[in-house]
Amino acid sequence: MKWNHFKSKLLLKYTLSYIAIFLIPLVILTFFIYQNAVNTLRSEIEQSNVNQLTQAKTIIDNGIKGLQETASRISYDEQLTSYRTHHPYYSLEAIDALFQYKATSSIADELFLFFRGDDQIFSSRGQENLDVFTNHYRFQTWDAEDLIWDLNTVPIPQIRPAEQVDQGSRSYESMLAYLVPITPNSTTPYGTVMFLINESSLTNLIDSILSDYHGLTLIYDDNGQVLAANYHGETITPENVTALFTLQPGTHSLMLNHEQHSVVSVKSDNGWTYVTAMPSSQFFSRIVHIQTVFVLIFSMVVVIGTILAMILARRQYHPISDLLEFAKSSTSTEASPPGNELEWIKNTLREFSQRVDLQEPYARDHALLVMLKHGHTEELTREFKEKLGIRFHESHYFVICMSWENKDAYDAEHPDREPVLHLVSEISLPSYGAHAYGLELPQPNQLAMIVGFDITSDDTDTVNEHMESIVGALITLVADETDLTPAVGVGKVYDSSEQLNQSYIEASTAFEASILHGEGSVTFFNKLLSETSDSSFWVPKDVLLKLVQSLKQGSYDVAAQMISTALNNLKEEKPAVALLRCICFDILNTMLKTASELGIHHVIHQIPQVTSFETLEELERKLTSLAAQICEEVKDKSETEESSLMDQVVEYIDENYTDYDLSLGSISSKFSISSSYFSRYFKEKVGINFSQYIWQKRMDEVTRQLLHTEDPLKDIITRVGYLDTPNFIRKFKKETGVTPGQYRKLHSANAVSGDDEDEEDTDS
Incomplete structure (x- = not known):
């Protein structure tokens, strides 16, 4: 049942508001607008005619200039040389x-x-003899001999006034001839380009720009000779023609043929004069007409304003009405509607808020992943993180990366998978003053944990010992709950959550070393440094390790910071120039080797550019630029691979959506990606979540088969992978408003009556 608009107090309130806001000020303004319009309309019409004639003048002048440019291009066109034009082939x-x-x-x-x-x-028609000017183009006053003489002798561009041209078969056209010697500006022209211009092309152009114009139109050359004219049936004496030419540019009132005319005159840069003259009665009749129309419009403004206010109010109310209907169709309550439509909308928003809570884990994982990769970002405000249940109030933070060699542990159907995901999502260790957030990484079979803890001591050894105790407690907790022994990499401890991206880079580096030792091994980044020999001279090993891992992760901020740290250390040590270059080559070789491992080989060509430096500051700029290029390509490659993988997933779903066993877990397992990452990225890629996409595919196939087959409804629903027929019918009716059998009857001429019986059986 739709909401009764006529009884809606909200719609009435909108209508009255629009009448008050729109109609009353408009009525007041009409009086002032009318007074001002009548006083200024006359001068505006005159100025408008001047502007329009100026516009026509500009277009014609540009056209004539374009003819000169065309002649110039012809003179330099290799295809139009005398040799090629006379050649039988060319x-x-x-x-x-x-x-x-x-x-x-x-x-x-x-x-x-x-x-x-x-x-x-x-010409464009072909090669012809000169008798073309006696047979096809015969001018009224310009005989063929004079025409040929002018073609051979004209020294400068010359235009002849319009005259009748006999084109044969009693076809006459009034045309202007424009002769341009070529090559332009040459003292010894070798030829002439002649353009024929239809007089009506010029006068009609002026008439079309001057709207509602019916009068004289004349174009003079600089000597006062009329080049083109359109008299529109009026007659004019030679004296009047001369008088019009001598007028100054602007608007004038002149007596022509015993009748007052409004005259507009403009001059162009090439000396031409454009003149239009129309009877003043016609000119000012538009003012009288506009005055009458204006009075009528303003007399109707009250009625129109009221109708418009009602329309605007209805349009304003329409979205609310749509939201109301949507709220009524989405709400599960059967209670009688409240007095105000907004109450329904508020109730629906409350239900939607509950649904949003179901999506909160995906948003939480995304926020944590952004912090791991980029540290502090403007999009992750403190309020936003707290709404997602993410709170960082501890004094120290570090990151753990972990995984299991046993891939079955990450099978979607494995009984240990759900407990371990649920376990690491958020862990509190009160005895250690620690709190941890866990999430699945995009890489298959890999988890990360962000751990924060409070400790009063600032001693490095004490902090590290406390961190190791926390790591041991977390590993024990996971192992006891899941019977899985992870390989673990642990980053260094920092006193700010904004440095989590650095700890994540370190944890990833330590994790790569840990997986080499097999299941159950734990590698701390700070201990990893002491276990490896320092072959990097004055560049600390941890700096090079973090530089390598930041490039692999595509983390430009950390990479740039490591380059700066390495070179700052060199500035403090002040080694010899030769040794300095060797050390700098060590940094460069580390970056190039990492790029090569990532498949980015073309950066090797930048070695000469990077190694040609005079100061450490210049070297830092070049190394930072190289790091930015590598990180950008890593990100692009990762995005391309993710997009390609998701295209494969969507294609697989489109081919197998009728499979009963198709699920989020089975697809995650098949393509070796984490289910939470897949669910989040699928929605970003497709626009709807996985379950909605499957439902829509099955829904489309059911409706197609309903319209194009006579199969029983149960068989159709079973074929598309839906086992619960009654539940499907209820969802179908909720979405379309009718049952599948009714849908078939409404949209198909070949409906099978047995479907309704099937539905009644399934509903019962």
């Missing part, structure tokens, strides 16, 4: 080139290319 290309030049011109109706002294002329 002449076709030349004609085609002329056609292209003609096609690109906005005002030229035809163009001719003439080589002086020749008896042939070339």
Whole structure:
């Protein structure tokens, strides 16, 4: 049952508010707008005509300038040399080139290319004899001999006024001829390009820009000769033609043929003058017409404003109405609706909030992973982390990486998997003053734990001993609860949670050493340094190890910090220049070796650039730039691999969504990825979670089979991988509003009546 809009107090409140806010100020403004509009409209119309004529003038001037540029391009076009145009083979290309030049011109109706002294002329239509100007293009006053003489002798660009041109078959066009000698600006032109311009192309352009214009249009050259004109049926004396030419640019009122005319005149840079003249009665009739329309519009503003206010109020209420219907369809309560629609929405938001709580673990894991990789970030505010149940109030922090050699322990169906995930998600060790958060890493079969603890002593040995005790307690707890013995890597202790990314890099380094020793081994990063010989001279071993691991992880911040630390140590030691270069090569070799292991081989070409340095500051900039490039490629490679893997997963789901055993765990196991990481990344990739995607695929297949087959409903539901038929029917009806049998009857002409019987049986 839909909400009754006519009885909605909320809709009435919106309507009255819009009337008060919109209608009342509008009525007040109409009076002032009307007074101002009537006073300024006359001058605006005059100025508008000036602007429009100026616009037309600019377009025509640009068109003429474009013809000059076309002639210039023709003169330098290798296809249009005298040799190629007369050549039996290349002449076709030349004609085609002329056609292209003609096609690109906005005002030229035809163009001719003439080589002086020749008896042939070339156009877009082909090669022709000069008698074309007696047979096809015969001018009224410009005879063929004078035309050919002008083609051979014209020294500068010259335009002839429009005149009638006989094109044969009693076809007459009023055209202007524009002659441009080529090469332009040459004292000895070798040819002439002649453009034929239809007079109506120029005058119609002016008429189209001057809206509702019916009057005289004239274009003069710099000598006052009329090049083109459109009289629109009016007559004008030669004296008036001369008078119009002598007018100054602007608007004028002039008596023409015993009738008052409004005249607009503008001049162009090339000396041409553009003039339009229309009867003043026509010019100012628009003002009277607009005044009448304006009065009518303002007299109706109250009615229109009220209707508009109602429409806006309805539109404002429409989203609330939609939310209300959604709330009513989503809520599980059958109680009578409250008096205000917003109460329904509030109740629905409360239910949605509970659903969001179910997604909180995924958001929590993402936040922890961001802290491990990037340390402190602006997106992870303290309030946001506390809402996710993540609190860092301890004095010291470190990171543990752990995994099991027994891959079965990470099988989705293994009985020990769920307990260990649940166990490490959050652990409190009150006796040690420690609190830990665990999460699955994107790498298969690998976990990380962020451990924070409080200790009053600042002695390094005491802090490390306390850390080792905590690690031992955590390993024992995991082993006792799961019967699994992990390989563990432990990072150094820091006094700020913002340095967790460094501890994570160290833990990853220690973890790589730990897995080499097999299951059950524990490696501390600070002890790993003492167990290895220091072959790096004045560059500490821990710096090189963390540099290597940060490059592998794509953590630029840590890599840049390690490079800076290494070079700062060198600045303090001040070794000899030769030894300094050897030590710097040690850092560079470490980075290049790591890049090679990551499959990034092209950076080897940057050795000459990096090794050519004069100061340690310059070397630091170059090494930092190299580290940024390696980290960026590691991230890109990781994102590409993740995207490719998820494409494979989606393809696998699309092919096997009808499998009864298809589940989050089975897919995680098949593709060797952690289930929490898969669930989170799948939603980012597809836009909906895994279970919704499977349901939608099965739903689409059921509706398809309902429409295109006559199979019983039970068989269809079973084939798509859904075993609980009654539950499916209830979900189907909730989503579509009808049962599957009703859906088939509504959308298919070949419905099977037995489906309804099946549904009744399954519902019972």
